Amino acid sequence: MRFDLASLHGKITTAYITLVFGILALALIAFLDLLFLQRQISEGKVVSDLQSAISEMRMEEKNLFLYADQTALARADLFADSSIDILRFHGHTLVPLMEASDQATLVGRLVDYQAKLNEFQSATNTHSQPIEAEIRYIGQQIYLAVESISREKRSMLEAAAKKSQWLLLILLPIIGLAIYLVGRQLKQVVLMPLKKMELRLKPIADGRFSQLQPPSDDREFITFTDAFNRMLKELEIRQRRMMQSEKLASLGILASGVAHELNNPLSNISTSSQLLLEEFADSNADPEQLRNWLKQIDSETERGRRIIRTMLDFGSQKVFQKHPIKLLDLVNETRSFIGKTVLQHGVSLTVNIPENLLLLADKQRIQQMFINLIQNAINAAGQGAQVKISAMQRDKGGARLPEGAEVAGNLKCTTSYEGPFIEILVADDGPGIPEAILGKVFDPFFTTSDIGKGVGLGMFIIQEIVREHDGCLAIASRPGAGTKVIVLFPTGELADD
Amino acid sequence: MIDKEMTSARILIVDDEVTAVENLAHVCRKQGYQVTTRSSGIEAIEVLEKEGFDLVLTDLQMQSVDGMAVLKRAKELDPQMAVVLITGYATVDSAVAAMRGGAYHYIAKPFRWDEVREVLH
Numbered sequence: 001m002r003f004d005l006a007s008l009h010g011k012i013t014t015a016y017i018t019l020v021f022g023i024l025a026l027a028l029i030a031f032l033d034l035l036f037l038q039r040q041i042s043e044g045k046v047v048s049d050l051q052s053a054i055s056e057m058r059m060e061e062k063n064l065f066l067y068a069d070q071t072a073l074a075r076a077d078l079f080a081d082s083s084i085d086i087l088r089f090h091g092h093t094l095v096p097l098m099e100a101s102d103q104a105t106l107v108g109r110l111v112d113y114q115a116k117l118n119e120f121q122s123a124t125n126t127h128s129q130p131i132e133a134e135i136r137y138i139g140q141q142i143y144l145a146v147e148s149i150s151r152e153k154r155s156m157l158e159a160a161a162k163k164s165q166w167l168l169l170i171l172l173p174i175i176g177l178a179i180y181l182v183g184r185q186l187k188q189v190v191l192m193p194l195k196k197m198e199l200r201l202k203p204i205a206d207g208r209f210s211q212l213q214p215p216s217d218d219r220e221f222i223t224f225t226d227a228f229n230r231m232l233k234e235l236e237i238r239q240r241r242m243m244q245s246e247k248l249a250s251l252g253i254l255a256s257g258v259a260h261e262l263n264n265p266l267s268n269i270s271t272s273s274q275l276l277l278e279e280f281a282d283s284n285a286d287p288e289q290l291r292n293w294l295k296q297i298d299s300e301t302e303r304g305r306r307i308i309r310t311m312l313d314f315g316s317q318k319v320f321q322k323h324p325i326k327l328l329d330l331v332n333e334t335r336s337f338i339g340k341t342v343l344q345h346g347v348s349l350t351v352n353i354p355e356n357l358l359l360l361a362d363k364q365r366i367q368q369m370f371i372n373l374i375q376n377a378i379n380a381a382g383q384g385a386q387v388k389i390s391a392m393q394r395d396k397g398g399a400r401l402p403e404g405a406e407v408a409g410n411l412k413c414t415t416s417y418e419g420p421f422i423e424i425l426v427a428d429d430g431p432g433i434p435e436a437i438l439g440k441v442f443d444p445f446f447t448t449s450d451i452g453k454g455v456g457l458g459m460f461i462i463q464e465i466v467r468e469h470d471g472c473l474a475i476a477s478r479p480g481a482g483t484k485v486i487v488l489f490p491t492g493e494l495a496d497d
Numbered sequence: 498m499i500d501k502e503m504t505s506a507r508i509l510i511v512d513d514e515v516t517a518v519e520n521l522a523h524v525c526r527k528q529g530y531q532v533t534t535r536s537s538g539i540e541a542i543e544v545l546e547k548e549g550f551d552l553v554l555t556d557l558q559m560q561s562v563d564g565m566a567v568l569k570r571a572k573e574l575d576p577q578m579a580v581v582l583i584t585g586y587a588t589v590d591s592a593v594a595a596m597r598g599g600a601y602h603y604i605a606k607p608f609r610w611d612e613v614r615e616v617l618h
Contacts, residue, residue: 263585263586266606266607267607267608268520269607270607271517271520272520275524293520350561
């Protein structure tokens with residue numbers, strides 16, 4: 001097995017294996033302790049067997065001397081025998097308590113004891129006195145020796161039991177601690193980065209394209225963020241492409257508007273030229289009138305040039321650049337260009353913007369915004385609708401809304417936008433937007449139009465343009481009572497000029 | 498001269514393009530018409546309600562009150578009044594709508610003066 005600590009998988013596996021081995025080691029310790037205790041107990045059994053055999057032996061010895069019970073002598077001899085047997089067969093278990101040499105001495109004493117018992121049996125009464133004393137002495141020695149190992153054994157057993165208790169008391173917290181540490185490690189390695197990633201994903205979920213930073217150096221996270229960032233970049237490119245194509249669609253509308261708009265100066269140039277040609281030959285012609293037509297031709301040619309330049313400007317890709325623009329002129333120009341669309345839908349478009357209202361903005365983008373806003377209004381309100389565009393300079397507060405309207409977008413726009421600002425309202429008297437889909441109108445590719453009519457980027461592009469100008473965008477609607485788009489642009493910089 | 502003008506037909510020219518109005522007025526005067534000019538549909542309807550005209554030459558596309566509205570009002574006031582619509586954006590639909598509305602003629606911009614003079618005769 002390979003412990004690859006640069007990956008989540010490796011870290012989790014390592015932590016898990018460490019935990020398993022740790023617990024196994026601790027279990028082994030507990031098992032060894034149990035074996036040790038078991039051996040102590042079997043040693044204790046041998047000691048207690050030996051002690052009881054010796055005790056019986058001495059009891060019979062007492063019976064022999066006290067009651068001159070000759071059968072007791074045989075029994076004492078028998079117990080001495082069994083004591084010797086115990087020492088002979090189980091002596092090795094007693095080694096920790098009694099050296100093998102001491103055991104041999106003890107066996108020697110028992111053999112001695114038996115010999116004295118035999119001597120006592122065959123001796124006469126007169127000679128038996130000193131032998132009896134000797135037997136008592138040897139018996140006492142044997143008893144004391146066994147008694148001492150028994151005592152020692154007891155204290156050893158007690159110590160072993162106590163040790164086991166302590167071991168258990170120590171092992172349990174160690175296992176707990178190990179589990180806790182591994183859990184904490186997993187939290188640090190897995191949960192914390194996940195949490196961090198969740199936080200970092202939030203702005204992306206809100207639609208702001210920013211690169212996702214890996215929350216830790218683990219390979220899995222790096223692979224994930226790499227893939228994610230690649231996808232984001234791809235998405236951004238595609239979105240830019242979609243926005244470009246949406247702009248081209250607006251350009252198409254503009255182009256037909258421009259063609260229509262060009263017709264007026266062309267017609268004027270044509271009629272003036274025709275009149276000029278007719279009257280030029282007439283010697284009675286008024287030179288002032290002739291000059292007037294020439295002037296007209298000149299100024300109408302200039303007008304045509306301006307119209308064409310507007311379209312070229314709109315079509316070209318330009319860097320974002322703010323200039324003071326006369327809002328009324330811009331809206332009127334836009335209106336004349338998309339007049340054909342307005343006309344086709346029989347929509348009445350009224351504009352109410354103060355003559356001198358200046359907006360510091362990128363002309364091309366604001367024009368695109370108005371084209372999209374007007375188109376949205378026309379699409380939403382349908383045949384014969386009334387669309388009103390108004391703008392004014394305001395100092396504070398939010399845009400006034402129709403009563404009971406639902407609002408989507410930046411709610412600050414309608415409540416507490418910091419002034420001074422220019423408020424632009426585009427209102428239609430169409431069927432309004434149902435509450436259920438009002439929140440979705442800012443989503444890219446959201447559209448209620450039929451397939452082929454639009455890709456649903458109009459509102460999204462408006463939002464982008466407003467954001468570029470640090471403005472504020474909201475849409476208020478009440479089913480049956482039309483829709484109002486509110487755009488606020490800060491005028492701080494302009495006010496300073 | 499003055500007498501002729503007094504007895505000549507009265508014409509109302511409506512267009513929001515100053516140059517177009519000026520040139521149309523020039524040609525109409527040359528044709529001997531008594532010319533009144535207005536630069537919006539609203540003004541045109543106002544003057545139509547006060548004065549009578551033999552012929553109305555109006556642009557079709559104008560802001561708020563357009564040529565169709567002028568045509569409609571003119572026909573309401575005097576069904577005999579001849580109304581000629583001039584349009585910068587000629588479509589079959591707008592032509593049909595104009596003729597259905599009772600327009601006498603329909604001229605597409607840019608036009609030759611001969612087309613206008615033909616109508617004026």
